[in-house]
Amino acid sequence: MNNRFEEKTISSDVLFEGKIISLRVEEVELPDGKQAKRELVGHPGAVAIIPITEDGKLVLVEQYRKALNRSIIEIPAGKIEPGEDIEVTALRELEEETGYGANHFNYIQSFATSPGFANEIIHIFVAKGLYKIEKPAMGDEDEFINIIECTLEEAEQMVIDERIYDAKTAFGILYAKILLNK
Amino acid sequence: MNNRFEEKTISSDVLFEGKIISLRVEEVELPDGKQAKRELVGHPGAVAIIPITEDGKLVLVEQYRKALNRSIIEIPAGKIEPGEDIEVTALRELEEETGYGANHFNYIQSFATSPGFANEIIHIFVAKGLYKIEKPAMGDEDEFINIIECTLEEAEQMVIDERIYDAKTAFGILYAKILLNK
Numbered sequence: 001m002n003n004r005f006e007e008k009t010i011s012s013d014v015l016f017e018g019k020i021i022s023l024r025v026e027e028v029e030l031p032d033g034k035q036a037k038r039e040l041v042g043h044p045g046a047v048a049i050i051p052i053t054e055d056g057k058l059v060l061v062e063q064y065r066k067a068l069n070r071s072i073i074e075i076p077a078g079k080i081e082p083g084e085d086i087e088v089t090a091l092r093e094l095e096e097e098t099g100y101g102a103n104h105f106n107y108i109q110s111f112a113t114s115p116g117f118a119n120e121i122i123h124i125f126v127a128k129g130l131y132k133i134e135k136p137a138m139g140d141e142d143e144f145i146n147i148i149e150c151t152l153e154e155a156e157q158m159v160i161d162e163r164i165y166d167a168k169t170a171f172g173i174l175y176a177k178i179l180l181n182k
Numbered sequence: 183m184n185n186r187f188e189e190k191t192i193s194s195d196v197l198f199e200g201k202i203i204s205l206r207v208e209e210v211e212l213p214d215g216k217q218a219k220r221e222l223v224g225h226p227g228a229v230a231i232i233p234i235t236e237d238g239k240l241v242l243v244e245q246y247r248k249a250l251n252r253s254i255i256e257i258p259a260g261k262i263e264p265g266e267d268i269e270v271t272a273l274r275e276l277e278e279e280t281g282y283g284a285n286h287f288n289y290i291q292s293f294a295t296s297p298g299f300a301n302e303i304i305h306i307f308v309a310k311g312l313y314k315i316e317k318p319a320m321g322d323e324d325e326f327i328n329i330i331e332c333t334l335e336e337a338e339q340m341v342i343d344e345r346i347y348d349a350k351t352a353f354g355i356l357y358a359k360i361l362l363n364k
Contacts, residue, residue: 002253005246005326064187115247144187174356
């Protein structure tokens with residue numbers, strides 16, 4: 001872990017602890033000895049899956065995002081539950097959100113989504129060799145999802161139309177483009 | 183704008199209004215008439231630039247991210263100031279963070295970074311035909327930055343080493359890979 005330009009915590013004030021996120025304001029000491037305030041959101045982390053069918057289609061999910069006050073189309077994703085390995089989370093979310101299982105399942109990489117203010121990390125997987133699960137597990141009861149299977153070209157058009165409007169999905173489409181060698 | 187599965191706001195309670203982010207909890211009505219709570223972070227939005235030098239190198243910046251308690255390496259980025267066009271923000275941040283100006287400058291796409299809880303949108307640009315600005319404008323006084331120029335292969339190794347650990351930068355590297363046709 002690299003600590004270049006480390007900002008040492010002088011004080012930390014937790015302002016909110018919610019069901020999903022928390023908020024704290026920290027007073028930090030900068031490398032030059034001056035002080036600054038940091039507004040920081042805590043999040044348990046998440047997984048996202050790039051699901052590619054045998055005929056090279058992407059499986060995407062459309063859902064309403066209250067933070068944006070609109071629906072967007074994303075690769076399947078979900079929060080890590082306490083004590084759950086990320087591979088388990090990923091296969092569970094793929095099943096719950098799309099009804100698919102995967103014969104081939106690989107970890108790609110992890111990244112912070114908003115390192116300027118949040119510690120959310122998303123772990124990205126690619127799933128191939130998909131098969132329909134007969135009675136898939138159900139997801140959260142407050143989640144309403146529309147499943148979309150589309151070609152890479154259709155997904156790229158949805159980026160232009162801003163129906164796809166999400167960092168992990170933008171990454172997923174470029175990744176699929178390279179993988180499918182298009 | 184697509185409103186499929188819209189969640190109507192019943193009540194909205196602002197819990198924090200900071201210098202950069204705000205926090206509110208909303209009670210919403212789901213498509214099936216049930217109610218749920220949403221924890222939502224407000225953010226002014228940001229830009230990020232994929233800067234590619236004449237000899238095909240990426241210009242990246244290393245900085246400490248208090249939210250992660252570590253330094254990471256990212257493409258240059260910054261918050262949109264009130265009333266500022268995103269192109270202006272992008273060229274300003276490129277100059278402040280890297281000292282480069284750009285002869286060729288193109289908008290690529292925009293995306294939400296954490297649509298599950300935040301409204302932050304990042305607008306992505308690619309900058310080519312870079313030239314050194316003699317006396318570049320200075321950035322925020324609480325920003326400490328190390329500039330890194332590297333090949334695509336070196337950047338990909340930094341992803342594996344998790345020195346690059348950021349969604350917009352992961353996207354930027356795949357985008358550069360396709361652009362440089364590697």
